[in-house]
Amino acid sequence: MTMSPGYEIDFLPVGQDQDGDAIVLRWGYNEVNYTNNPLINQKVVIIDTGFSSDGEKIRTHINNYYFVNKVDLIIITHPDLDHIGGLKYILENMEVGELWIHRPLLHGAMVQVDDRRVTENSKTKRLIECKVKIEDAIKIAQSKNIIIKEPFQGLGFNDGNGFITVLAPTKEYYESLLPEFIGEKSSSNLMAEGLRNAVESIGEKIKKLVTSNKDEDDLNDDDTTSAVNKSSAIILFGCCGDYSFFTGDAGIETLDIAYQYLTSQFNYNLFLSMLKVFQIPHHGSKRNLGPTILNKLFSNVDNSHISAVVSCIKTSNTNVTLKHPHQAVINAFKRRNINVYPTKGLTIYHSKNMPSRKGWSTADSLDYKLEYFEE
Incomplete structure (x- = not known):
């Protein structure tokens, strides 16, 4: 019997009118004539679980393509509802x-979120929902004797054929973010939001035409994403001499922590030559990337072997504004000779030493645009 190690990565199209994240992957030994069976010594990992309605979709995909109802490891990068939503279903049904x-409750009373201690606004409501999701998941996992760990830098999962390593955040950085998890929006932010809502309510969305400079990014180095997003676990997957990099909704600071850790553990130029898949953080938001971190991460002249994947929705609902991925982010990757592949209602699939899937076709990448409108 001839066998070779192989792996598969699937970025699933989760969310209907909002962007969400759900990634499933597996590795193991593959028989040459493999069909409709798990790999030998197969390991299955889920990174984020989309919305509540996506749990069944994730399970069905694993049943149909990985041929098991078992998951060796689930990683929730951070507790936003578009990442943690399907977790309860999966824990209960797989x-x-x-x-x-x-x-967060293990790291200090400052993150006790309830409506007696903080002013109600959309931010605190979301965090209360996230807190409930975390606590529900922990209770289910404990009742089923599932091993529970916190994904801080250096945590690993390794069976000798493939491995998962957490690159960021450190525990110290995570705890430094917790005071920002709750609290009121600043008055300036509230005023800006009120003005924006008033403008949108009369159908006068303001857009400006941006003319891109091919020699410069239309991005800045300001890390303006939320503290919850900054807390995202950044995950490295390695198998068969390839690496893949998963980012959740991480911001520039978290990405830099991951980069510093990578350079302490690897010859980075060699690592970069073996990098195959990079998940663009936060569905391609302009707030999570800047020129400096992109130049660090993609320092090679030739990055054409890397595929950047972005999880974002495709919708026919005319009331939904498609904000992601931002064209400035697409352009930044294209400038570095990296193709960008959006989910947009489709599963983006990458594999090595695995049979092709019948009926599946090559994905289309997004184009560089010299001019584009932004709000």
């Missing part, structure tokens, strides 16, 4: 080995 999830 066999799970380990759950990696941050548990």
Whole structure:
């Protein structure tokens, strides 16, 4: 019998009118004439679980393409509802080995979120929902004797054929963000939001035409994403001499922490030559990337072997504004000779040493645009 190690990565199209994240992957030994069976010594990992309605979709994909109802490891990068939503369903309906999830309540009373201590606004409502999702998941996992760990830098999962490593955040950085998890929006932010809502309510969305300079990014180095997003676990997957890099909704600071850790562990130029898949953070938001971190991460002249994937929706709902991915982000990757592939209602699939999937076709990448409108 001839066998070779192989792996598959699937970025699933989750969310209907809002962007969400759900990635499933597996690795193991593949028989040459493999059909409709798990790999030998197969390991299955889920990174984020989309919305509540996406749990069943994730399970069905694993059943249909990985041929098991078992997940060896689930990683929740951070507790936003578009990342943690399907977790409860999966824990209740699949066999799970380990759950990696941050548990803010273990890190100080300052993150006790309830409506007696903070002013109600959309931010605190979201965090209360996220807190409930975390606590529900922990209770289910504990009742089923699932191993629970927090995904801080250096945590690993390794079976000798493939491995998962957490690159960021450090525990110290995570705890430094917790005071920002709750609290009121600043008055200036509230005023800006009120003005924006008033403008949109009369159908007068303001857009400006941007003319891109091919020699410069239309991005800046200001890390303006939320503290919850900054807390995202950044995950490295390695198998068969390839690496893949998953970012959740991480911001520039978190990405830089991951980069510093990578350079301490690897010959970075060699690592970069073996990098195959990079997940663009936060669905391609302009707030999560800047020229400096992109120049660090993609320092090689030739990055054409890297595929950048962005999880974003495709919708026919005319009331939904498609904000992601931002064209400035697409352009930044194209400038670095990296193709960008959006989910937009489709599963983006990458594999090595695995049979092709019948009926599946080559994905289309997004184009560089010299001019584009932005709000």
